[in-house]
Amino acid sequence: MTTKNQGTLIGRLSQDVKFADNKDGSRKAYVTLAVERDYKLEDGTRPVDYIQSEGFIPATKSSNGVYDHMKKGDLVSIAFSVRPNSYEKDGEKVYVQKLIIEGVDLLHTKREAKA
16 A cells, blocks of 8 residues: 655745755755635634745755745645654654645745735
8 A cells, every 4th residue: 555645735925935054055945834724714714824844955956946936925835745753852752743845836926916
């Protein structure tokens, strides 16, 4: 049986993409999407979850690719895989799940939406 450990998120960037340089010259891109749930509350609004994910930019790339074109408020689709991670804090092992970006599509910029 083949298991699939992946998914897709569609939402608006809640802030500009943040970058961090790694020692080997590669970079990480940190993306936070505001993703609406698929149901409405009594007042007609949809609850929103803020979901963080991270992408990897190899050292061989001279630019940040699509991430350089993404701004706060843009509508984005992210394909991701879930990766377990662990670290030690105050002598205890902490387990977390990371959403690792496998692909990004810029669907609609905030500027286009206003026009």
